[in-house]
Amino acid sequence: MQLNKRYTSVWWLLATTLAIVFVCSMSWGAIVISLHDVFSSVSNYFGGHELTLDERIFLNIRLPRAISCLLVGASLAMAGVLMQALFRNPIVEPGLVGTSSGAAFGASLYFVLGATFKFNAGVWTLPIAASAGGAMATVFVFALSHRKEGTQSVISLLLTGIAVNALCLSGVGLMSYLARDPQARSITFWNLGTLSGSSWNSVLLIGISTLVCLAVSLRYAKALNALAMGEDEALFLGVNINRLKISVVAITVCLVAVATAFVGVISFVGLIVPHLLRLMKGSDNRFLLIGSALMGGILLSLADLAARLLLAPAELPIGIVTSVIGVPVFILLLRRNKHYF
């Protein structure tokens, strides 16, 4: 009897697509950068020669942006896999426990009040404000839904998440109301998500968070598989449920808060990618985690290409692109799988 699944063809498919999409993502945009420029910019950079304008655009803007797409997509999709496994529900998204809206609130607080409170940490200011907001909202949700017996019910977690989300979003609304014109524009733009601010700084930090979280979460893949049968059964199989929950939420917060901190709120990636992977090859979380790291990058790169090209030379916020793709998929999922609720 064959008792393992062969994933080789899926890995090849994902890796090839990723490579093609990455090349497109490097070349296409407001200006087209040829492969020749790509190679010459790298050799000139390391050779210490003067760079042309195209080469500089490539090295300082296009390349970090293309890599950011891969990393942010990977982070959001992995966070989706983790949240869905934890809540035992395939239509859950990382945004549900307050991380994204908390980050949005933190960012808008900074946009409006940052100057007043003289809070400034250079390029890291916005990321720090956003991750702090995201982490605080999530901790808040967890503390409020925590019950005396030391257990955490999924339903109360979700409902508390809805309440805290609403609170954070009205906080964002209040900040927009108080904001002067340029600040309000920053808030709006950030809430819709954009990768146009990508830099090598952001690549470094998101890269570390993505790789570390991937490595750590793979250790919990088996326990999350067992959790699909419910908390009791997972406990009988030797899973320490409370530790699992805390670890998985911590990993998710790290993934989402760091990614959101640099690129703003991008929804639905964490919903669509795990679903597509499940259709391809089942629900083993080891496969889903690695697969979503690859496919998340592909999907976000494609969305970013669309955001860059549809209104070129102007840019569409990427959050709008992912929502336009994501909402129909979400509704389709809801309609096809009524038994999830």
Added chain:
Amino acid sequence: MLRLENITVQMGSKKLLDSISVDFYPGKINLIIGPNGSGKSTLIKVASKQIAPTGGNVWYENKKATDFSFQQLARCRAVLSQHTEIAFPLKAWEVVMMGRYPHFTTHPSRADEQAITQAMDYFDVVALAHRDYATLSGGEKQRVNFARVLSQVWYPVPGKLRFLLLDEPLTFLDVNFQYQFMRKLIELEHKDDLVIVGVVHDLNLASQFGDSILLLHEGKAMARGKPAEVLTADNIEKSFQIRPQIFSRGNSNYISF
């Protein structure tokens, strides 16, 4: 032996279990019966370390349950529940493989694959191995789960006991499956390093297949012993509030209401 020592479970002012002490020995089918709310499920939950008792200790051989990590305990103790639903599409063999999770870190070994192949063969679910678990019938699901649970404690460990706890595993099964299931249990009973403890609802099943019966009533042990000693008309009337007629035929007693 699995020993429950002075187990008390209190919820608010209500005592779900009131200082129960009982030993379960290997090589026997130990069954627990009692009316709704008598504490049967609570007893199994305490024994499996799913909940901690308010007072008393659970001993696995000569080690307290609290001294085991969840994973250590899962290597020698398996629990079969009433019914198990799975939130995501998984193949039946993937579900059975979960039984081996306590034994490997990332990838199953040859021995793990062998254990689940043999366990699936034992419960006649080899043909279902590549079916989606969600599409199976109730009886098929429960056989797959029994294969999973048994594969969890498949290999004997020299000098140590294995523990199999059953929490009303027959509730949602047809008569046919119930008897098939009990016959499998009888086969397992001959393994003298396996401690079997089960909660059942059906008094006739308990009477025919049990070696040692524990009758619970309002959180207390009302009677303990062989089926004929425990399942008397008086005991049943006292605990279940209804008087049965008991017929003897061959070696078994049949209980009728």
